[in-house]
Amino acid sequence: MNGRSQKIAAVLCAAALTVTAAAAQAQSKIKVGFMLPYTGTYAALGNAIENGFRLYVQEQGGKLGGREIEYFKVDDESEPSKAVDNINKLIKRDNVDVVVGTVHSGVVMAMAKVAKDTNTLLVIPNAGARAVTGPMCAPSIFRASFSNWQPGYAMGKVAGEKGAKKVVTITWKYAAGDESVEGFKDGIAASGGQVVKELTLPFPNVEFQALLTEIAAAKPDAVYAFFAGGGAVKFVKDYDAAGLGKTIPLYGPGFLTDGTLEAQGASAQGLLTTLHYADGLDLPKDKAFRAAYQAAYKAAPDVYAVQGYDSAQLLAVGLNAVKGDVAKRAELVAAMEKAKIDSPRGTFTLSKSHEPVQDIYLRKVEGTQNKVAGVAVKALADPSPGCKM
Amino acid sequence: MDLATFLVQCLNALQYGLLLFLVASGLTLIFGIMGVINLAHGSFYMIGAYLAYALAPWVALHLGGGFFTALLLGMMLAVAFGYALEWGFVSYLYEREHLQQVLMTYGLILVFEELRSLLAGDDVHGVKPPDWLTGSVPLGDLMTYPVYRLFMSGVCIAVALGLYVVIARTRIGMAIRAGASNREMVQSLGVNIRFLYRVVFAAGVALAVLAGMIAAPVSSVYPGMGNQVLIISFVVVVIGGIGSIRGAFLASLLVGVVDTFGKVLFPQAAGVLVYVLMAAILLWRPEGLFRQG
Numbered sequence: 001m002n003g004r005s006q007k008i009a010a011v012l013c014a015a016a017l018t019v020t021a022a023a024a025q026a027q028s029k030i031k032v033g034f035m036l037p038y039t040g041t042y043a044a045l046g047n048a049i050e051n052g053f054r055l056y057v058q059e060q061g062g063k064l065g066g067r068e069i070e071y072f073k074v075d076d077e078s079e080p081s082k083a084v085d086n087i088n089k090l091i092k093r094d095n096v097d098v099v100v101g102t103v104h105s106g107v108v109m110a111m112a113k114v115a116k117d118t119n120t121l122l123v124i125p126n127a128g129a130r131a132v133t134g135p136m137c138a139p140s141i142f143r144a145s146f147s148n149w150q151p152g153y154a155m156g157k158v159a160g161e162k163g164a165k166k167v168v169t170i171t172w173k174y175a176a177g178d179e180s181v182e183g184f185k186d187g188i189a190a191s192g193g194q195v196v197k198e199l200t201l202p203f204p205n206v207e208f209q210a211l212l213t214e215i216a217a218a219k220p221d222a223v224y225a226f227f228a229g230g231g232a233v234k235f236v237k238d239y240d241a242a243g244l245g246k247t248i249p250l251y252g253p254g255f256l257t258d259g260t261l262e263a264q265g266a267s268a269q270g271l272l273t274t275l276h277y278a279d280g281l282d283l284p285k286d287k288a289f290r291a292a293y294q295a296a297y298k299a300a301p302d303v304y305a306v307q308g309y310d311s312a313q314l315l316a317v318g319l320n321a322v323k324g325d326v327a328k329r330a331e332l333v334a335a336m337e338k339a340k341i342d343s344p345r346g347t348f349t350l351s352k353s354h355e356p357v358q359d360i361y362l363r364k365v366e367g368t369q370n371k372v373a374g375v376a377v378k379a380l381a382d383p384s385p386g387c388k389m
Numbered sequence: 390m391d392l393a394t395f396l397v398q399c400l401n402a403l404q405y406g407l408l409l410f411l412v413a414s415g416l417t418l419i420f421g422i423m424g425v426i427n428l429a430h431g432s433f434y435m436i437g438a439y440l441a442y443a444l445a446p447w448v449a450l451h452l453g454g455g456f457f458t459a460l461l462l463g464m465m466l467a468v469a470f471g472y473a474l475e476w477g478f479v480s481y482l483y484e485r486e487h488l489q490q491v492l493m494t495y496g497l498i499l500v501f502e503e504l505r506s507l508l509a510g511d512d513v514h515g516v517k518p519p520d521w522l523t524g525s526v527p528l529g530d531l532m533t534y535p536v537y538r539l540f541m542s543g544v545c546i547a548v549a550l551g552l553y554v555v556i557a558r559t560r561i562g563m564a565i566r567a568g569a570s571n572r573e574m575v576q577s578l579g580v581n582i583r584f585l586y587r588v589v590f591a592a593g594v595a596l597a598v599l600a601g602m603i604a605a606p607v608s609s610v611y612p613g614m615g616n617q618v619l620i621i622s623f624v625v626v627v628i629g630g631i632g633s634i635r636g637a638f639l640a641s642l643l644v645g646v647v648d649t650f651g652k653v654l655f656p657q658a659a660g661v662l663v664y665v666l667m668a669a670i671l672l673w674r675p676e677g678l679f680r681q682g
Contacts, residue, residue: 041612044511173660201652202660204617206608209401209538210649216532217394230611233513237609243525243533263515263609 029070030324032315033090035101035111036125038075041229042103045304046075049125051297052308053100056316059292064312065319076102083110091120097326098123100311103304105129105148105176112136121329125311126304130179133353135386139333142354144311144341146276147382148176149183151253154274154360154376155224156187159251164188164222166196168215170235171226172203180226180253187377196220206234212242223248228255233263240267254278254363254370258303261368271365277303277345278361278372289344301344310343314350317341353384390653393529398649404538406645407545408604412618413625413637414552415596421632422569423586425482426490429497431619433471433594436501437463437601438610439509442516456519463602464595471594475587483572483586502612511612518606541603548596552634565589569632624663628670630677639678 034053036046050073057069072094074086083106090096091114098121102108108127115122116138124132124141128148132141159167167188171177177200185195197218199211215223223244227235232255239250245267254275257268289309293301314336321335322328340349341356348358360377363370390398416430444459452458478497482490518537525533556562568575568582576582600618608614625644629636644663651662658665670678 041511043506173656200656200659205660206617207405207648207652209405210398210652213394213397213401213532214653216397216529217391219531230513230609230614233515233609233611234607237515238607241525241533241535241537241607243527244531247531260513263513265515265517 029068030064030319030326031070031072031094031096033072033074033094033096033099035074035076035087035090035099037078037103040078042078045103045126048302048304049308052301052305053312055293055296056309056312060316064316065322065324067324072096076104076107078104078107080104080106080110083107084114087111087114091118097121098315100125103127108132112141115141123311123315125307129175130382133355133382133384133387137353137384137387137389139389142314142336144314144356145307147355148179149382150276150360150380151274152180152183153187154380155251155253156184157191158272158274158362158376159222159224160188160191160193165193166220167193167222167224168197168199168218168220169195169224170199170211172231173200174203177226181224184224204231206231208235208238212238212244215244215248216242220248223250225250225252225256229260232256233260236264236271237267257365257370261365268365272373273363273370274360274376275303275363276358276360277306278363279369280371283344283346285342286344306344310341313341313343314339351381351384353387353389355382355384357381397528397532398653402646402649403642404542405649406642407542409621409625409644410638410641411545411548411600411603412597413622413641414548414634415593416622417626417629417632417634417637418589418596419593420626422565422589423483425479426487426494428491428494428619429501430597430622431615432498432501433597434601434618435505435615437467437598438605438608438614439505440466440598441602441605442514442610443509445516460602463598467595467598468591471591472587474594475590479590506612513609513611515609516605537606541607544603549638556634621663624667628667628677630679633679636677636679
């Protein structure tokens with residue numbers, strides 16, 4: 001064989017390979033990698049997110065963009081130190097087309113870094129860390145949930161409108177708490193009040209008594225508290241037991257009373273919180289979603305299930321636009337950016353930084369439900385400082 | 390800070406310190422007298438809290454009793470549990486190195502956490518205090534102080550006094566103290582040291598369980614609650630001097646004061662102040678405030 005025919009053969013071979021690769025792509029499944037907490041404190045949240053995601057895919061006949069979906073799973077254990085290894089398992093070992101995760105903010109920061117460096121498509125179904133859509137924002141990173149700033153801003157606005165001039169905030173000293181309080185400060189500044197004192201305690205310390213005494217001494221018009229889980233339960237009960245519940249209104253983001261009302265009991269009744277989801281939303285989409293979820297999993301859905309469902313919806317918009325050809329990344333991302341998601345929480349669009357622009361509801365605790373009491377802020381977008389995209 | 394606020398903060402410090410003592414006393418018993426580093430102590434506290442949560446409805450239904458019946462039942466279960474645990478696991482650890490003790494008791498933490506997850510789930514649950522303790526005492530013009538917290542302090546003081554009397558004034562307390570200094574010698578004097586240790590371990594477990602049950606109505610029950618308590622308990626034990634009940638008592642109050650006022654006056658450093666205190670005391674007295682034996 002002379003040099004010329006060798007070259008031709010090589011070109012033919014390459015062409016043949018490309019053709020078979022393209023054919024394989026058209027038939028093969030889209031690989032979705034869940035990186036979620038399946039053990040530990042957040043296990044229930046991880047499962048709800050996956051259930052929500054799968055529910056939407058099932059409703060589409062198991063296909064998105066005309067291709068079947070194949071799932072891969074990694075338990076992130078809500079452990080930031082293992083996050084890089086875990087996401088690399090999905091990206092390098094399983095060769096997934098898209099990563100969906102996660103709940104814990106610290107873990108998601110590490111994931112976003114890897115996703116940005118490797119240009120992997122990442123859809124975040126919960127973690128509200130602002131940096132991910134702020135300084136770390138990237139074309140391949142989307143969030144289908146909320147930013148910590150959003151509920152805080154909405155609550156601040158409502159507190160100001162209700163006449164609170166001087167407010168004390170209290171939270172754990174960590175990123176999520178700081179971001180939530182930042183939102184509250186921006187919100188209350190917009191409606192004529194101000195934060196006069198910011199109380200913090202180390203995460204996950206739950207000895208609140210000393211700071212409650214400080215609150216009583218400061219005599220503010222209202223208190224804004226960011227806590228979650230066991231800490232939220234204890235804070236709400238301690239606040240009530242200290243007699244402050246009767247005199248100083250307590251406000252918080254939805255996490256203060258979400259999934260904790262059974263444990264908080266009487267002490268939480270009547271509390272006002274803000275979140276992008278609520279009980280008793282009178283939306284056809286929400287009713288249909290709740291019924292379908294209940295039928296599929298024999299359990300009532302929560303906000304995490306909604307966020308999982310919407311992660312799948314958001315991804316579907318992109319995949320449908322490119323007919324399942326994930327190689328057309330720019331088109332896929334462009335379609336996702338313009339997406340209008342018909343979510344159980346209400347319709348939302350995406351901001352420039354790939355963050356939901358959504359209504360934040362004001363909710364009131366009644367029994368064991370966070371009943372919707374109106375819309376606190378319509379179509380609220382996190383300004384996402386630091387995002388250059 | 391005006392005087393009224395200062396006094397309320399002192400009360401907060403005292404109350405937190407007393408609760409710390411209740412948890413740490415069991416640890417100092419087991420650690421100081423038996424020489425076993427018991428990392429599972431926080432798990433016993435958690436088990437106590439979950440017992441309070443689980444037993445309350447059962448007791449109300451089958452025995453018709455309230456909070457104190459549940460407390461009594463929980464304590465009985467705890468003693469039996471501690472006794473069995475010593476027999477099955479801990480009794481093999483006395484002659485071993487500290488590393489092996491750490492491994493074994495750390496393993497127990499994982500087992501108890503997983504069992505908790507299987508049996509009670511990962512949700513947060515509330516526990517109701519008894520009705521007659523739900524009231525509150527007015528304090529200043531805005532604040533009130535829950536009666537239940539005062540009750541907790543009362544229980545802690547009673548336990549502290551009881552422990553002191555038993556350890557310092559009774560025959561069994563004498564044997565325990567002697568056993569801590571020289572196990573073989575006490576044995577050769579005809580004291581059944583194996584049985585004695587079993588009882589001490591059971592008592593240590595029971596104290597942690599008691600602390601968990603008493604604290605449950607205030608703290609609620611949730612996954613991982615024992616781990617938080619474990620670290621601060623070790624701080625108390627180390628500051629107080631290993632094995633000293635009196636030291637643990639003083640150290641608890643000291644930690645209570647530093648933690649409470651630290652949160653108020655130096656919020657940025659509140660997380661480390663207690664450890665700074667520990668380091669300072671160890672520099673001054675490397676064996677803690679009161680080293681036993």
